[in-house]
Amino acid sequence: MLTEIIEGIRMALGALRANPLRSGLTTLGVVIGITVMVITGWLVQGFDDVMRQLVNLMGTDVVYVDRFDWSGKTHWRESLNRKRISRQQTDELISRLTVAKAAVPMINTFGSSLYYGDKELSGINIYGTLSENASISVPSIKEGRFHSPVEDRFGTYVLTIGFNIAKEFFPDENPIGKVVTLRNRRFEVIGVLDQQSALFSTFIDNQVYMPLATFESLYGARRSKTIAIKAGSKEALEEVRIETRGLMRSIRNLRPNEKDDFAINEVEMFGDMLDSLRNNLFAIGFGVTFISFLVGIIGITNIMFVSVTERTREIGIRKAIGAKRRTIMFQFLVESATLCFSGALIALLFCSAIILAGVNFVEYLAEMKPYIPPQMLFIASLVSLVVGLFAGLIPAFIASRLDPVESLRYE
Amino acid sequence: MQQTIIDIRNVERVYEMGAELVYALRDVSLTIKQNEYVAIMGPSGSGKSTLMNILGCLDTPTGGEYLFNDSKVRELNDNELAEIRNREIGFVFQTFNLLPRYSALKNVELPLIYAGLANAERRRKAVEALTKVGLDDRMEHKPNELSGGQRQRVAIARALVTQPSIILADEPTGNLDTKTGIEIMKLFEELWQAGNTIILVTHENEIAEHARRIIRLRDGLVESDGPRQAATV
Numbered sequence: 217m218l219t220e221i222i223e224g225i226r227m228a229l230g231a232l233r234a235n236p237l238r239s240g241l242t243t244l245g246v247v248i249g250i251t252v253m254v255i256t257g258w259l260v261q262g263f264d265d266v267m268r269q270l271v272n273l274m275g276t277d278v279v280y281v282d283r284f285d286w287s288g289k290t291h292w293r294e295s296l297n298r299k300r301i302s303r304q305q306t307d308e309l310i311s312r313l314t315v316a317k318a319a320v321p322m323i324n325t326f327g328s329s330l331y332y333g334d335k336e337l338s339g340i341n342i343y344g345t346l347s348e349n350a351s352i353s354v355p356s357i358k359e360g361r362f363h364s365p366v367e368d369r370f371g372t373y374v375l376t377i378g379f380n381i382a383k384e385f386f387p388d389e390n391p392i393g394k395v396v397t398l399r400n401r402r403f404e405v406i407g408v409l410d411q412q413s414a415l416f417s418t419f420i421d422n423q424v425y426m427p428l429a430t431f432e433s434l435y436g437a438r439r440s441k442t443i444a445i446k447a448g449s450k451e452a453l454e455e456v457r458i459e460t461r462g463l464m465r466s467i468r469n470l471r472p473n474e475k476d477d478f479a480i481n482e483v484e485m486f487g488d489m490l491d492s493l494r495n496n497l498f499a500i501g502f503g504v505t506f507i508s509f510l511v512g513i514i515g516i517t518n519i520m521f522v523s524v525t526e527r528t529r530e531i532g533i534r535k536a537i538g539a540k541r542r543t544i545m546f547q548f549l550v551e552s553a554t555l556c557f558s559g560a561l562i563a564l565l566f567c568s569a570i571i572l573a574g575v576n577f578v579e580y581l582a583e584m585k586p587y588i589p590p591q592m593l594f595i596a597s598l599v600s601l602v603v604g605l606f607a608g609l610i611p612a613f614i615a616s617r618l619d620p621v622e623s624l625r626y627e
Numbered sequence: 628m629q630q631t632i633i634d635i636r637n638v639e640r641v642y643e644m645g646a647e648l649v650y651a652l653r654d655v656s657l658t659i660k661q662n663e664y665v666a667i668m669g670p671s672g673s674g675k676s677t678l679m680n681i682l683g684c685l686d687t688p689t690g691g692e693y694l695f696n697d698s699k700v701r702e703l704n705d706n707e708l709a710e711i712r713n714r715e716i717g718f719v720f721q722t723f724n725l726l727p728r729y730s731a732l733k734n735v736e737l738p739l740i741y742a743g744l745a746n747a748e749r750r751r752k753a754v755e756a757l758t759k760v761g762l763d764d765r766m767e768h769k770p771n772e773l774s775g776g777q778r779q780r781v782a783i784a785r786a787l788v789t790q791p792s793i794i795l796a797d798e799p800t801g802n803l804d805t806k807t808g809i810e811i812m813k814l815f816e817e818l819w820q821a822g823n824t825i826i827l828v829t830h831e832n833e834i835a836e837h838a839r840r841i842i843r844l845r846d847g848l849v850e851s852d853g854p855r856q857a858a859t860v
Contacts, residue, residue, distance in 0.1 A: 223740055230728050533724045536685060537785065538713020538741040540706050620685045624724070 224550030243559030245512025250563035256501025300440035317448035344431020360407030371429030376407035380421035520611035532623025545616035552608025560600035639690035666838035717786025776807035
């Protein structure tokens, strides 16, 4: 049996070598299918990394009281009609919380531009918060420090900048102490945050933190606040949520029959959004893969039919000297499996090229790890083999049933 | 008394051509014993090719009985037939029927691959067979690098390599020039002398004269069956 397998593979490779162009074109469907599959796998893996990092960095035991429902379940227009969460309500909530370990107000705005020298970065996510937040929801500090209570009190123009900003502005210098400009104000950089995400780093790591008072002097004090509440442990989360909800309803003077006009968010809810993005990506990838494989199977089945017809006489000879039906069947199955498998190898080369190109030339993917996930290697090989066997089934069966006398007569 | 290898009784082979029944073989009975050298002769359409296919277990009769080494061929399934072809029968064809992509050695090894022999054993036997037909210096050549006579020798080596009960040769010199044909017939003679059983299918008298027994077919029936005429020896 082993002899037959080795011989089968050797024969198949010989047949492929005899028709390299035809074989190459035939496997195109499989090549595309495997390529899309692996690239999708790579992106999904990136997404999962982002999720894990986000949850870890922002804390699994932190909830955010906000006007907006991050999971997207409440319509944004309804959220917009809600009353703002004022600084006063924020302070009242924080002072009345008993179960939570710590709580801090924060505000953010998105879209401003940041300048350093003649460099500009747009689409910056700007946070104003108090110094305590360093141990609640602010990502860990890579170098320098977060702003202090004193800077909070005076509303000093200091910034802790995101990883990507440091990378763009200060590729070769120490960012600490440098002066950057935001809304025509000059800010001193006092700290740099750790990278938060490999995928979309240019988006997620484009953030700055400043004292809450500074933020309010820049953007006004009327903006709706978010309160970050640290439960202390995952177990305490439910208690904290119940207490927070009760307190907020009382602070916002809601009657018992009124709906909440605020949301208690968790990072995982933010993850729901990413999750649906991930699932869409997966579905599209799967769809394209499926169709490519379908085309691939048809192509390979077709070429196997051609191969069987071309080699009718050879089949006759083999049968005359003692090849059994299963031997012939096996020979053609191995051939189509080998054909598909070489397609998979070509696809993996393609994938490596695409991934390398993506990491080097696409901004959003710049921080992704340029490697093919090992489980994708396994799946790609397996799928290509299965597709090959499936595609070769009917031609191989027909070949195995050919009448030896007729085949030997075939010209 | 030599052992009987082939014993066919009242064998009939009918083809359906549309609504018509075509009798390729009507009623053929014969026995062939070990170490016989038989020629089956007849004009085209006489049924000699059909008979050869049946003797070679490539085809099965539609009527009558075929005993090969005492087993009833009609009762064998496809796999068992393949096994008999592999172990007991060595084919030599008019058009050689070698696999063009394989070297001479590989072509000769092929039946042994199907017999499930290990690599080293296979190689040893194939080399031995090729040496026997005088091609030990051409083993790595592919068929298109060999002359017609050499190709037929490779085919004979392939037929020999499994040490079959019979060698079935169908017009083995049909595609060769006279001189090469004579050489090939000499080789068959040697193989016969060495103890092999040979069945030769041909329409040429000169070729048939090499055999020790000649069976003539006509219209699907045995016309004559007997030792070759002493006069032509």
